[in-house]
Amino acid sequence: MKGQPLIVGAGPAGIRAAQALVAAGLRPLVVDEAPACGGQIYRQRLIPDGRSSRDLYGSEASKAEALHRDFAALDGRLDYWPQALLWNLRDGRADIMVEGTSRQVAYDGLVLATGATDRTLPVPGWTLPGVFTLGGAQIALKSQGCAIGSRIVFLGSGPLLYLVAWQYMKAGAKVAAVLDTAPFSAKFNLLRGLPLFPGIVLRGMRMTAELKLGGVALHYGVGDVRIEGASTVAAIAWRQDGLEHRLACDGIGYGLALRSETQAADLAGCRFAFNTRDRAALPERDAAGRTSVPGVYITGDGAGIAGADAAERAGERAALALLQDRGLPHDAARAATLEAELARIGRFRAVLEAAFPFPAHWMKDIADTTTLCRCEEVNAGEVRAAIANFGVHELNRLKAVSRVGMGRCQGRVCGAAAAELLAHETNRGIEAVGRLRSQAPLKPVPLTLALTAQQEAAE
Amino acid sequence: MSRRLDVDVAIIGGGLVGSSAALALRGLGFSVALLDKGFCGAQASGVNYGGVRRQGRPVEQLPLSQRAHAVWPRLKALIGIDGEFLRSGHLKLARNEADMASLEVYAAEVAEQGLDLELIGHNGLRERFGWIGDGVVGASFCAGDGHANPRLVSTGFAAAARRAGVEVLENTPVEGVTRDGEGFALEAAGNLTLRARFVINSAGAWAGPFAESFGEPVPLSRIYPSMVVTEPIEQMMSVNIGMEGGGIYARQVERGNIVVGGERALPLADPDFSRPRGDGALAIMNNAAALFPALRHAQAIRFWSGTEGAMPDKNPVIGPSGTTPGLIHAFGFTGAGFQIAPGVGEVLAELVRDGQTQTPIAAFSIGRFAGISARTDAGSGAGQNQEPQHSGELRP
Numbered sequence: 001m002k003g004q005p006l007i008v009g010a011g012p013a014g015i016r017a018a019q020a021l022v023a024a025g026l027r028p029l030v031v032d033e034a035p036a037c038g039g040q041i042y043r044q045r046l047i048p049d050g051r052s053s054r055d056l057y058g059s060e061a062s063k064a065e066a067l068h069r070d071f072a073a074l075d076g077r078l079d080y081w082p083q084a085l086l087w088n089l090r091d092g093r094a095d096i097m098v099e100g101t102s103r104q105v106a107y108d109g110l111v112l113a114t115g116a117t118d119r120t121l122p123v124p125g126w127t128l129p130g131v132f133t134l135g136g137a138q139i140a141l142k143s144q145g146c147a148i149g150s151r152i153v154f155l156g157s158g159p160l161l162y163l164v165a166w167q168y169m170k171a172g173a174k175v176a177a178v179l180d181t182a183p184f185s186a187k188f189n190l191l192r193g194l195p196l197f198p199g200i201v202l203r204g205m206r207m208t209a210e211l212k213l214g215g216v217a218l219h220y221g222v223g224d225v226r227i228e229g230a231s232t233v234a235a236i237a238w239r240q241d242g243l244e245h246r247l248a249c250d251g252i253g254y255g256l257a258l259r260s261e262t263q264a265a266d267l268a269g270c271r272f273a274f275n276t277r278d279r280a281a282l283p284e285r286d287a288a289g290r291t292s293v294p295g296v297y298i299t300g301d302g303a304g305i306a307g308a309d310a311a312e313r314a315g316e317r318a319a320l321a322l323l324q325d326r327g328l329p330h331d332a333a334r335a336a337t338l339e340a341e342l343a344r345i346g347r348f349r350a351v352l353e354a355a356f357p358f359p360a361h362w363m364k365d366i367a368d369t370t371t372l373c374r375c376e377e378v379n380a381g382e383v384r385a386a387i388a389n390f391g392v393h394e395l396n397r398l399k400a401v402s403r404v405g406m407g408r409c410q411g412r413v414c415g416a417a418a419a420e421l422l423a424h425e426t427n428r429g430i431e432a433v434g435r436l437r438s439q440a441p442l443k444p445v446p447l448t449l450a451l452t453a454q455q456e457a458a459e
Numbered sequence: 460m461s462r463r464l465d466v467d468v469a470i471i472g473g474g475l476v477g478s479s480a481a482l483a484l485r486g487l488g489f490s491v492a493l494l495d496k497g498f499c500g501a502q503a504s505g506v507n508y509g510g511v512r513r514q515g516r517p518v519e520q521l522p523l524s525q526r527a528h529a530v531w532p533r534l535k536a537l538i539g540i541d542g543e544f545l546r547s548g549h550l551k552l553a554r555n556e557a558d559m560a561s562l563e564v565y566a567a568e569v570a571e572q573g574l575d576l577e578l579i580g581h582n583g584l585r586e587r588f589g590w591i592g593d594g595v596v597g598a599s600f601c602a603g604d605g606h607a608n609p610r611l612v613s614t615g616f617a618a619a620a621r622r623a624g625v626e627v628l629e630n631t632p633v634e635g636v637t638r639d640g641e642g643f644a645l646e647a648a649g650n651l652t653l654r655a656r657f658v659i660n661s662a663g664a665w666a667g668p669f670a671e672s673f674g675e676p677v678p679l680s681r682i683y684p685s686m687v688v689t690e691p692i693e694q695m696m697s698v699n700i701g702m703e704g705g706g707i708y709a710r711q712v713e714r715g716n717i718v719v720g721g722e723r724a725l726p727l728a729d730p731d732f733s734r735p736r737g738d739g740a741l742a743i744m745n746n747a748a749a750l751f752p753a754l755r756h757a758q759a760i761r762f763w764s765g766t767e768g769a770m771p772d773k774n775p776v777i778g779p780s781g782t783t784p785g786l787i788h789a790f791g792f793t794g795a796g797f798q799i800a801p802g803v804g805e806v807l808a809e810l811v812r813d814g815q816t817q818t819p820i821a822a823f824s825i826g827r828f829a830g831i832s833a834r835t836d837a838g839s840g841a842g843q844n845q846e847p848q849h850s851g852e853l854r855p
Contacts, residue, residue, distance in 0.1 A: 088737040095737035400610040444758035447744045
């Protein structure tokens with residue numbers, strides 16, 4: 001008898017993967033860091049607070065409700081460990097911290113639905129209290145029902161920028177401005193997206209219009225950003241069309257779209273390739289989500305940024321691939337439909353990328369005094385000196401000689417910036433500087449973590 | 460596109476041994492090419508524990524170790540950085556009377572070697588090292604030993620060698636070496652052909668095939684030390700800690716992180732790479748938290764491992780080839796290469812220049828394996844946990 005498949009992550013991708021496996025008669029184990037399913041995008045409230053799904057998820061409320069409901073309906077037919085941290089993977093075994101101890105799970109089939117985190121680049125003052133990522137700002141609002149400030153500026157690039165600003169405004173927070181790092185002209189690219197997903201494009205336009213009507217200043221082509229304040233955020237300054245601007249604020253939501261969480265795939269031994277669109281090394285996969293390692297599937301934003309709608313489909317598609325690879329009956333027509341839908345979303349992603357470009361050029365001019373790696377407190381000048389003094393031109397070597405990416409977050413926060421800076425300083429393409437190798441534990445674990453004796457999850 | 464290079468000395472392997480030899484040879488006026496299949500200092504030399512320790516070494520290694528001991532305080536002048544070298548002292552703990560007795564025996568055995576070991580009893584430990592928890596009966600202290608940052612030291616030696624005029628060729632695996640007339644011909648990746656009067660085989664865990672190709676098979680195996688590092692905590696660990704009879708070893712770096720080693724990791728599918736096992740790392744972590752109460756609330760933020768060449772008698776191979784004039788070996792440091800490597804580099808440079816060295820290295824001759832049919836073992840890693848660790852520390 002075959003063993004139990006392991007699904008890592010209970011967001012849109014993980015939920016749909018679990019559903020498809022259960023439907024085929026398998027009993028997967030789903031592990032998730034959050035206390036309740038939904039992932040980041042459909043994160044649930046910590047405690048009921050009278051807000052409706054509509055309040056929380058806006059136009060996506062029905063999708064959120066469906067996912068939460070469908071996952072709840074699987075109860076009893078799968079094993080589900082919430083608040084569980086996958087911290088190591090090797091030799092077909094996963095080490096998972098749950099309820100204060102570590103359990104080792106031998107899995108048969110691994111579906112990685114590890115999602116994404118915000119992508120940022122360091123700017124002066126970005127580590128001041130009061131600066132949140134856009135995702136963090138959204139979680140504060142959705143999950144905890146609080147705002148990140150009383151006079152808030154949203155800064156960055158990507159659809160989330162406008163969505164979070166709009167959600168804050170709707171929730172009654174004072175949004176002082178939205179600072180878009182891309183020029184207004186970039187937004188004309190969205191017109192190309194109209195034939196693909198008119199609803200999404202129009203919704204975005206409506207949000208922008210409502211922000212304007214609500215008195216929120218929208219600035220485009222924002223650069224040379226500096227966040228000011230002694231011990232907490234007091235103001236944000238920037239340049240725009242050659243002019244200097246400054247705005248007082250006590251909270252900043254900042255993000256430059258998202259980056260995939262690929263560490264688990266790395267520990268699983270998956271081969272990576274550089275992805276030009278995401279400007280990052282991503283696990284190689286086929287259209288179904290099969291990685292280079294047999295039995296390991298990757299799906300959702302953790303496989304490359306594509307959004308929640310894609311994640312639902314990719315999760316189901318990967319599960320069908322797992323079934324097929326096990327020699328179980330699977331719905332080939334459904335698989336083909338899912339792949340076609342994913343391809344269409346992929347084309348839309350290219351549109352979004354053009355409308356919300358990543359300002360990689362910021363790293364060329366980053367001031368030496370700006371903190372680059374906040375875990376290890378390394379500034380850009382120290383990184384430049386390390387590159388020059390040690391003659392390194394590969395990211396792991398840079399990590400070795402500068403500590404960049406060596407701390408608690410293992411480069412999740414600063415890795416993209418370090419790669420951009422290294423590429424610039426050594427006159428190489430970003431694809432040529434390599435990627436940070438992941439190490440266990442994937443996130444910090446207590447030194448006193450104990451291993452439970454029994455082998456869990458044997459079917 | 461092919462490329463030709465003519466040098467006095469070609470060094471295969473850009474670890475700490477190879478790069479320190481390269482730097483020393485440049486200092487003597489030789490032209491040098493330093494070749495590495497990957498990045499210099501990226502393997503065992505750069506990912507080891509970082510102990511700079513003489514204490515616990517077999518007596519035959521001590522003259523070489525003492526020579527290296529003199530190099531460490533001069534790093535800043537030699538390579539431009541101090542490599543976070545700290546002469547903290549090395550404290551080797553005994554968990555029971557039998558271990559304490561072995562420490563006493565060792566101290567007597569090396570009394571003439573200038574290590575100035577100090578035996579400390581239980582009460583003395585309590586007074587001087589109150590941050591060490593229960594379960595320790597005594598210790599041996601070597602005040603002149605310490606620790607350093609291997610990532611910086613290994614890369615720093617290679618960078619200094621490059622600045623001194625060494626032709627440093629990274630990502631350049633050597634595909635073949637043959638004795639050719641007065642010297643050697645080397646074929647390397649990228650259609651590179653080298654001619655050299657001397658060849659130094661400092662290829663670490665990958666040195667076996669080069670030795671074997673000159674008729675000198677060696678029983679070289681691989682070991683994979685396992686390291687855990689904590690988040691930075693308040694300074695508390697004033698010395699480099701080891702343990703008699705094996706177990707964990709630990710040091711606190713300038714930034715506050717505690718590096719703890721012990722156990723063995725296992726190779727991955729590509730045996731050039733390895734990673735600690737989850738249960739092995741947990742054992743190290745829990746042992747550390749038990750021995751150092753201040754760590755009970757700390758978090759482990761990262762594990763790592765590396766690939767290290769090991770010899771069955773735990774002594775390295777250092778010295779001229781027995782079959783081929785101009786070929787010099789230096790590999791198989793068995794988890795104890797970091798401290799002595801800068802001394803080995805100097806010795807290798809002397810062997811090239813003079814054909815001999817004043818530092819006794821006879822015990823490390825490759826000749827000790829002559830006649831053994833043992834072959835290079837690529838190593839599955841299996842069973843290596845049973846291998847007793849010499850003096851308890853994989854990487855002093």
